[in-house]
Amino acid sequence: MKFFDTHCHLQDERFKDDAERIIRQAISDGVAFFVCCGSSESDWENVADLARTWKQIIPAFGIHPWYIKGRSSLWKEHLRSYLDEFPEAAVGEIGLDHLHATNNHKDQIDLFIQQLEIAAELNRTVSVHCLKAWEDLVSAISLVSKSNVSVVLHSYSGSLEMVRVLERIGCYFSYSGAVTYSNNKRICNTAQSVNAGRLLLETDSPDIPPMGHHGRTEPSVILQINKAVASLRGIDEQEMAAIAYQNAITCFKGGNG
Ligand SMILES: [Zn+2]
Numbered sequence: 088m089k090f091f092d093t094h095c096h097l098q099d100e101r102f103k104d105d106a107e108r109i110i111r112q113a114i115s116d117g118v119a120f121f122v123c124c125g126s127s128e129s130d131w132e133n134v135a136d137l138a139r140t141w142k143q144i145i146p147a148f149g150i151h152p153w154y155i156k157g158r159s160s161l162w163k164e165h166l167r168s169y170l171d172e173f174p175e176a177a178v179g180e181i182g183l184d185h186l187h188a189t190n191n192h193k194d195q196i197d198l199f200i201q202q203l204e205i206a207a208e209l210n211r212t213v214s215v216h217c218l219k220a221w222e223d224l225v226s227a228i229s230l231v232s233k234s235n236v237s238v239v240l241h242s243y244s245g246s247l248e249m250v251r252v253l254e255r256i257g258c259y260f261s262y263s264g265a266v267t268y269s270n271n272k273r274i275c276n277t278a279q280s281v282n283a284g285r286l287l288l289e290t291d292s293p294d295i296p297p298m299g300h301h302g303r304t305e306p307s308v309i310l311q312i313n314k315a316v317a318s319l320r321g322i323d324e325q326e327m328a329a330i331a332y333q334n335a336i337t338c339f340k341g342g343n344g
Pocket residue numbers: 094095096124180241291
């Protein structure tokens with residue numbers, strides 16, 4: 088089985104001492120590609136370094152809604168220069184969070200739209216964090232939906248009704264370790280029903296530990312996540328892995344595996 092971890096943070100401090108070992112382990116477990124997402128200007132260079140070292144790493148550059156305050160006045164220039172250096176790079180992790188960050192909605196929306204517009208202009212995939220901000224998300228994405236930008240909703244936690252709305256505007260739905268907990272009814276429910284052509288898998292390493300794991304999450308846990316989604320959908324693991332892998336190739340590599 089081959090896997091494509093569509094959202095992780097290998098540049099995280101928690102991997103500082105043994106990133107190489109973790110990446111080699113994941114590769115030997117079948118992970119062919121990793122989308123390594125930056126969260127703020129301060130970690131973009133570390134993401135770029137990893138992508139310069141590993142051909143399996145697709146970098147993503149973006150400002151996460153939690154870190155919008157720390158951006159410099161030159162953030163757009165910085166973002167564009169990384170996107171120029173890496174023609175395959177995505178834009179992310181960007182998004183809207185009305186659960187944890189509650190007093191800056193307008194700023195979040197402004198910055199999200201600006202980053203979406205850059206992605207649309209350069210024809211890049213975007214990796215999106217969205218918590219409790221679904222209406223605003225749909226309005227923002229609708230602004231760029233006529234372009235070719237593929238939108239990936241990382242660790243999707245919205246409702247099934249929202250899946251149908253977001254499918255119509257071309258979004259992909261990525262499932263993380265959160266789907267391995269059967270008491271996460273809403274997440275398990277959408278993982279079961281989302282259109283097979285729109286389903287992706289990710290680990291969000293080093294965060295979101297799957298059932299039975301404690302501490303830092305590593306990309307190899309994608310096997311467990313694949314197994315959980317396969318069982319929810321009543322298909323075998325091989326079939327599930329092949330579907331998610333092919334969708335990720337289409338979404339992040341324009342179909343060129
Ligand atoms: Zn993330």
